[in-house]
Amino acid sequence: METDFIQASIDFIMSYDTKVIIACASVLGAGLAMIAGIGPGIGQGFAAGKGAQAIGDNPEQGKGITSTMLLGAAVAETSGILALVVALILIFANPLMNATGGVLIIGGSAIAAGISMLSGLGPSIGQGYAAGKAAETVGTNPKNKPHVTMLMLMGQAVAQTTGILALVIALILLYANPLVSVKGEFLILMATALGAGIAMLGGIGPGIGQGYAAGKAAAAVGVNPKNKKNITVVMLVGQAVAQTTGILALVIALILMYGNPLADVDGSIIILAASALAAGISMVGGIGSGVGQGYAAGKAVEATGIRPDVQSSITRTMFLGQAVAQTTGIYALIVSLILMYSNPFL
Amino acid sequence: MINGPRIYAEVFGIPITATMVNMWIIMAGITLLCMFLTRNLKRVPGKPQVIAEMIVTGINNLTESTMGKQNMGFAPYMLTLFMYLGVANLVGLVGMRPPTADLTMTFALSLLTFFMTQFFALKAKGIGGYLKGYLEPIPLLLPINIIGELANPISLSFRLFGNMLGGLIIMGLIYGGLTSLMHFAIAIPIVAHLYFDLFAGLLQSFIFVMLSMVFISMAME
Numbered sequence: 001m002e003t004d005f006i007q008a009s010i011d012f013i014m015s016y017d018t019k020v021i022i023a024c025a026s027v028l029g030a031g032l033a034m035i036a037g038i039g040p041g042i043g044q045g046f047a048a049g050k051g052a053q054a055i056g057d058n059p060e061q062g063k064g065i066t067s068t069m070l071l072g073a074a075v076a077e078t079s080g081i082l083a084l085v086v087a088l089i090l091i092f093a094n095p096l097m098n099a100t101g102g103v104l105i106i107g108g109s110a111i112a113a114g115i116s117m118l119s120g121l122g123p124s125i126g127q128g129y130a131a132g133k134a135a136e137t138v139g140t141n142p143k144n145k146p147h148v149t150m151l152m153l154m155g156q157a158v159a160q161t162t163g164i165l166a167l168v169i170a171l172i173l174l175y176a177n178p179l180v181s182v183k184g185e186f187l188i189l190m191a192t193a194l195g196a197g198i199a200m201l202g203g204i205g206p207g208i209g210q211g212y213a214a215g216k217a218a219a220a221v222g223v224n225p226k227n228k229k230n231i232t233v234v235m236l237v238g239q240a241v242a243q244t245t246g247i248l249a250l251v252i253a254l255i256l257m258y259g260n261p262l263a264d265v266d267g268s269i270i271i272l273a274a275s276a277l278a279a280g281i282s283m284v285g286g287i288g289s290g291v292g293q294g295y296a297a298g299k300a301v302e303a304t305g306i307r308p309d310v311q312s313s314i315t316r317t318m319f320l321g322q323a324v325a326q327t328t329g330i331y332a333l334i335v336s337l338i339l340m341y342s343n344p345f346l
Numbered sequence: 347m348i349n350g351p352r353i354y355a356e357v358f359g360i361p362i363t364a365t366m367v368n369m370w371i372i373m374a375g376i377t378l379l380c381m382f383l384t385r386n387l388k389r390v391p392g393k394p395q396v397i398a399e400m401i402v403t404g405i406n407n408l409t410e411s412t413m414g415k416q417n418m419g420f421a422p423y424m425l426t427l428f429m430y431l432g433v434a435n436l437v438g439l440v441g442m443r444p445p446t447a448d449l450t451m452t453f454a455l456s457l458l459t460f461f462m463t464q465f466f467a468l469k470a471k472g473i474g475g476y477l478k479g480y481l482e483p484i485p486l487l488l489p490i491n492i493i494g495e496l497a498n499p500i501s502l503s504f505r506l507f508g509n510m511l512g513g514l515i516i517m518g519l520i521y522g523g524l525t526s527l528m529h530f531a532i533a534i535p536i537v538a539h540l541y542f543d544l545f546a547g548l549l550q551s552f553i554f555v556m557l558s559m560v561f562i563s564m565a566m567e
Contacts, residue, residue, distance in 0.1 A: 157545060161509065168512040171519055230411075237560065240553040244501040250508045251500070311411065319560060327490055330497050 006270060010104070010187070018103045022096055025107030029114030030090040033170075036083035039121030043076040043128015043211075050132030054139030061142045068138045068149055072131020075156045079120025079163045079207075086117045086170050094174075101180030108190030109177050112197025113170040116253075122204030122287075123163040126211015126294070127156040133215030137222030148222045151232065155214020158239045162203025162246035162290075169200050169253050177257075184263040191273035192263065195280025196256040202249030202332075205287030209242040209294015216298035220305025230308040231301055234315055238297025241322045245286025245329035252283050252336050260340070267346040275339045275346075282336040289329035293322040351448050365448040372433050372445070401425065412556065413563035420562065427455070428555045435510060435547030438517065439539060444547075447510040449503065456503035459558040463498075467565035479565075502557055509550050513542030 013021060051069035055062050089095075090113065096106050134152035138145050172178075173196070179189045217235040221228050256279060262272045300318035304311050351364040383398040391399060402421075405428065409421040434446045445451045468476045480491045520538055 157541070158549065161546075164516070165508055165512055168515050171515065175519065233412075233556070236549065236553060237556050240505065240557060243505065244497075247501050247504045247508055248497075251504050312414065315412075315560065316564065319564060323494055326494070326497075330490070330493055333497070334493065 006187075014103070019097065021103050021107050022094075022099075022110065025110040026090045026094050026096065029110040029112070030087035032111065032114035033083045033087045033090070033117035035118045036120040036124070037080050039124025039207075040077050040080040040128070042121075043124045043126070043131070044073040046125075046128045047073045047076065047131035047135060051135040054136045058139040058142075061139050064142050064145050065135050065139045068145065068152070069131055069135035071149065072134050072152055072156065073128065075153065075160075076124045076127035076131055078127070078160060079124045082163065082167050083117045083120050086113060086167070086174075089174065090114065096174060096177075099177070099180060101177075102186040102189065104186040104190040105179050105193060106177070108193040109173040109179065112193040112195075113173040115194070115197035116166045116170040116173070116200040119166040119201045119203040119207075120163040122207025122290075123159050123161075123211065124207070126159045126208045126214065129208075129211050130156050130159070130214035130218060134218040134222075137219045141222040141225075144222045144225045147225045147228055148218045151221045151228070151235070152214060152218040154232070155217050155235055155239070156211065158236065158243075159207055159210035159214055161210075161243060162200075162206045162249075165246065165250050166200040166203055169196060169250070169257075172257065173197065179257060182260075182263050185269050185272070187269055188263060188273045188276055189260075191276040192256050192260050195277045196253040197280070198277070199249045199253045199256070199280035199283040199336075202283040202286035202290070202329075203246040205290025206243045206246035206294065207290070209291045209297065210239040212291075212294045213239050213242065213297035213301055216301045217305075220302050224305045224308075227305055227308040230304050230311050234304045234311065234318075235297065235301045237315065238300055238318055238322070239294070241319065241326075242290055242293035242297050244293070244326060245283075245289045245332070248329060248333045249283040249286055252279060252333070255340065256280060262340060262343075265346060271343075271345050275343050279336040279339045282332045282339070285332035286329040289326050292325040296321050296325065351443055363448070364443050365445040365451055368437060368442050369434070369445045369451065371442075372430065372437065376429055376433060409559065412559045417563055417566070420559065424555050424559060427558065428551055431455075431506070431551035431554055432548060435551055436543060438510075438513065438543045438547070444510050444514065446506055446550075447514045449507050452503040452507040452510075453499070455506075455554070456499040459502060459561060460499040462558075463561045463565045466562055470566040498561060502554065506550050506554055509546050513546055517542060 016024075047069050051065055054065045058065070090110060094110070096110050099106050130152050134148050137148050141148070173193060177193075179193055182189055213235050217231050220231050224231075256276060260276060262276050265272060296318050300314050303314045307314070353361045353363050354367060355362045380398075383394045383401075385394065386392075387395055402425070405421050405425040406418065409418055409424055413420060431446065434444055434451075436444075438444045438447075467479065471479065480488055480495075482491075517535070517538060520535055
């Protein structure tokens with residue numbers, strides 16, 4: 001009876017017209033993508049709060065604070081806009097409506113594209129934090145505003161990376177889906193598409209963490225503009241390490257889409273499909289590493305601003321700590337690879 | 347739109363891809379540039395020599411502050427790496443396929459860093475000290491230390507590859523979609539090129555070099 005339930009569900013779905021099924025999946029994907037709106041809301045709210053507080057403390061700097069806050073908040077909006085664009089594509093100009101291939105795969109890809117875009121909420125929260133810190137710093141150190149704005153924008157641009165990678169995966173799923181031409185069970189391939197989309201959620205953590213580092217860097221350069229070079233270097237390196245789990249998530253998503261070993265294995269279809277899905281779900285665990293490593297990067301940046309002469313000791317300690325914080329992200333990668341390449345249940 | 351690098355020919359069963367051809371072009375370009383900049387060096391420098399000296403001083407300072415004074419010998423390698431990656435990441439601006447948008451390229455470079463890390467750790471600490479490094483801070487962490495070490499070249503190569511390929515795909519989609527939006531056909535690609543090629547390209551070259559420096563110098567302590 002249990003297996004009949006899944007077969008019955010598929011039969012129920014397949015009893016509808018192909019176009020109807022894809023349209024149904026597309027609206028679900030559009031809705032999921034818009035959950036990314038959580039990020040800009042939180043981030044921009046933080047920026048506005050910090051801005052209001054800064055104006056209260058330094059009312060004569062109102063203009064500079066407001067312009068920095070608005071600029072930073074506008075960058076924090078990016079992921080929300082990208083999610084909106086993908087949602088609108090899914091609703092109004094869906095390339096999948098005319099795609100040829102298994103209807104389950106195409107439907108799964110539409111939903112997965114939406115899920116992938118959801119990860120934009122991470123970068124937005126981080127970028128909003130950076131905007132708030134920058135606005136606060138401009139209030140106390142108005143003459144260093146160009147440096148603060150510069151470092152805020154640079155840090156925010158780096159924090160956007162995982163959001164961009166998620167967009168890339170979503171666009172591949174929509175416009176150049178490699179899964180539709182793979183020979184294999186539709187259920188497995190559908191789970192593969194969903195797994196690839198879900199894996200990209202791991203990018204939420206790096207976004208938040210990198211944004212925190214950007215905010216700390218903007219604040220540090222406002223207080224010690226002469227240490228700008230050291231601050232920038234530590235920020236960029238710290239952010240790069242904080243991004244690792246987001247990159248590993250991308251690796252798993254690409255393996256799932258372009259070389260899924262589960263697609264042509266003999267075995268129980270339901271286990272294979274579940275493994276493909278779980279390989280992606282596992283990578284969500286990387287969120288923690290990203291946030292934590294970003295916090296370490298932020299604190300290292302702060303310390304570098306005060307004591308640039310001991311930069312190498314600060315960086316070294318940051319690296320050691322970040323490497324330990326990365327451990328669970330690596331576990332996630334290992335479980336994901338085991339599920340795909342040496343799954344004991346097959 | 348997101349085809350792999352084109353294969354031009356096959357020599358002894360080895361495919362000659364666009365990645366390799368573009369890599370050779372960039373290598374030739376950098377070699378010519380270096381020859382031009384360092385021609386007839388004098389005590390009172392001419393214009394090319396000033397540029398060359400600025401570049402060398404810059405990388406020397408960066409190496410010293412990151413790796414320490416005793417590791418200045420790595421500066422030439424790091425400058426070579428940075429020049430190659432910088433140019434390779436920017437060739438998208440002139441319509442060439444960046445060789446760094448190919449995993450074979452970035453993984454080869456990250457393997458260089460990986461083997462340098464292992465070799466210089468062995469050389470600096472001896473076999474005993476090198477192996478002991480894997481048992482720290484407590485021996486229980488041995489498997490994690492090994493996995494962490496192996497994850498470094500993977501994350502290093504995919505960071506560069508993911509960023510460059512991502513830029514390539516998005517630029518391809520923008521140019522593909524522009525045919526229907528003639529009025530914005532100029533503005534959108536300029537902004538996108540600025541972010542994906544100029545900013546991301548230079549930033550990722552810098553990060554690759556910085557992380558290589560840090561990995562190697564940390565392994566030697």
